[in-house]
Amino acid sequence: AQKITQTQPGMFVQEKEAVTLDCTYDTSDPSYGLFWYKQPSSGEMIFLIYQGSYDQQNATEGRYSLNFQKARKSANLVISASQLGDSAMYFCAMREGRDTGGFKTIFGAGTRLFVKA
C-alpha cells in the first residue's frame, strides 16, 4: 500500500514567490519521522528538513518550512522566496518504527518544481 503520496507531479512558481509542495503519509506507528529532499539534475540527494512525529513545532530551515498537520497526516514543504536554483525534483520521505528499533525509510514519487524568472 502506498504510504507516502505526493500528488503533484510538477509545479511552477514565479521567482521570489512562495510555493507549497504537498505530501501525505500513512502509518500506524506512533513514532515516525518525515523528511524532504531536493534532487537537482545532477542526481545527488540533498537533505532539506526533518520533522519528528512528537515535535510540537513545525520544522524550519532557512527558506524551508514543513507544515506538519498530524491529524491530517500531511507534511507539506513550503519554500519561501523561490530562487531559480530551487528548480529540482523534491521528495518527501517517512521513517517508521523509531521506538521499536525500526529504520525503514520510504520515499514518495516526487514533485518536479520549475521556478520561472
Add this chain to the structure above:
Amino acid sequence: SQTIHQWPATLVQPVGSPLSLECTVEGTSNPNLYWYRQAAGRGLQLLFYSVGIGQISSEVPQNLSASRPQDRQFILSSKKLLLSDSGFYLCAWMREDSRNTEAFFGQGTRLTVV
C-alpha cells in the same frame, strides 16, 4: 565530519554479468545504511537496509542482494544482471541525535544494463 562514499559513479554492464556496488561511511560508527534504486524520472524505491554488521533487511524480492561485511561498508550485488536492473542506485546513511534525524546520500551509481 561524516562522509559517505559510493562507487562507481557510472557503470555499463552486459546482461548476465555480476554486479558489485560499494558504499562506505566515514566519521561515524554503527550507522543505519540503505540502498535505494531510482528509475528514470521516478521516486526512490527502498531495496535493502541494515542496522548492523551482517544484518540485512530486504524490501523487494528481486535479482539483487546486499551485504554488510564491516560496520561502515554496505555492498549491493547481483550474480546475473537483468535489463530491468538498470537505474540510479543510491546509498544512504542516517544520523540521529537527541535533536534531529538526518539522512545523507552518496553520489549515486548510474547503472545501465545492455
